[in-house]
Amino acid sequence: MKYGFLGAGHLASAVVFGLIKAGVQPDDIFVNSPASARSLADKTGIHYAEEKQLIGDSDLIVLAFLPEQLKKIIQHLPADCFQNKLIISFLGSTSLDELQKSLPAAEIVRSLPNVNAEFDRSLTSIIFGSTISEKSKQLVKDFFNKIGSFVELPEKDFPAFSAIAGSGPAFVALFAQSLQKAAINQGIDPETALTISLKTLEGSTENLLSRQLLPNDLIKAVASPGGSTADGIVSFEKDDFANIVNRAILATINHGTK
Ligand SMILES: NC(=O)C1=CN([C@@H]2O[C@H](COP(=O)(O)OP(=O)(O)OC[C@H]3O[C@@H](n4cnc5c(N)ncnc54)[C@H](OP(=O)(O)O)[C@@H]3O)[C@@H](O)[C@H]2O)C=CC1
Numbered sequence: 001m002k003y004g005f006l007g008a009g010h011l012a013s014a015v016v017f018g019l020i021k022a023g024v025q026p027d028d029i030f031v032n033s034p035a036s037a038r039s040l041a042d043k044t045g046i047h048y049a050e051e052k053q054l055i056g057d058s059d060l061i062v063l064a065f066l067p068e069q070l071k072k073i074i075q076h077l078p079a080d081c082f083q084n085k086l087i088i089s090f091l092g093s094t095s096l097d098e099l100q101k102s103l104p105a106a107e108i109v110r111s112l113p114n115v116n117a118e119f120d121r122s123l124t125s126i127i128f129g130s131t132i133s134e135k136s137k138q139l140v141k142d143f144f145n146k147i148g149s150f151v152e153l154p155e156k157d158f159p160a161f162s163a164i165a166g167s168g169p170a171f172v173a174l175f176a177q178s179l180q181k182a183a184i185n186q187g188i189d190p191e192t193a194l195t196i197s198l199k200t201l202e203g204s205t206e207n208l209l210s211r212q213l214l215p216n217d218l219i220k221a222v223a224s225p226g227g228s229t230a231d232g233i234v235s236f237e238k239d240d241f242a243n244i245v246n247r248a249i250l251a252t253i254n255h256g257t258k
Pocket residue numbers: 006007008009010011012032033034035036037064065066067069073090091092093112113114115166167
């Protein structure tokens with residue numbers, strides 16, 4: 001099985017590292033982009049390839065460039081080079097319909113992984129195009145199982161999924177940074193403050209997942225009656241924390257409507 005990546009940016013790099021950790025041979029991965037592809041190839045042992053060769057030789061082609069680059073990239077390639085090719089798009093805001101119109105002869109999958117793919121932790125949403133075969137569907141599922149897990153979603157849910165799972169790592173990092181700043185404000189040195197923040201996030205997520213707790217159960221378990229955590233929760237609620245998060249998710253979803 002040969003994999004070809006058009007684009008070598010943050011998401012492509014995370015997925016390439018994830019595939020290699022899952023046992024894919026670097027020799028079986030090809031990458032092309034104007035600048036970064038060669039350094040990704042040097043770092044990982046995968047191969048740089050010219051676009052046409054990459055498309056011709058790959059069993060599965062990943063579109064990992066920015067949505068606005070789609071038309072330009074397709075236009076300068078021969079019209080028939082994507083004939084019967086299996087293509088997975090990572091393009092955040094590009095609909096399945098748009099992809100199928102741009103690449104009518106290909107088998108298309110729209111997907112939204114996230115950068116946690118590097119550690120086998122991407123929950124990816126997928127939607128299969130109308131012309132995709134059962135065999136190709138299985139190849140796609142195998143691909144996403146190598147970098148985490150996947151969920152099949154209707155297209156209407158992609159914007160919300162993108163805002164929460166795709167953009168989410170950035171929002172979690174923002175919360176981590178806020179916890180770190182709060183610790184620094186209390187006189188703790190920045191490095192220790194970051195460790196405290198990250199280890200607390202890591203342990204709390206593990207706690208929720210492994211004990212299959214609802215978030216409110218963990219809140220109750222930590223906020224001892226009459227204790228200090230309850231005062232912190234009241235302060236968050238006064239500042240409308242849930243709405244702050246909801247507004248940020250809406251702003252993310254509404255990006256394309258500006
Ligand atoms: N980052 C994330 O967490 C997520 C990103 N996405 C989607 O993934 C896609 C990539 O995002 P991200 O990795 O963040 O973006 P980056 O800006 O990090 O990477 C974009 C890549 O596109 C490449 N590129 C530009 N022109 C071409 C071309 N002609 N042929 C091939 N490659 C080209 C760039 O190459 P070069 O560097 O050589 O100029 C670069 O490697 C986007 O569509 C985004 O919506 C989806 C979910 C999460």
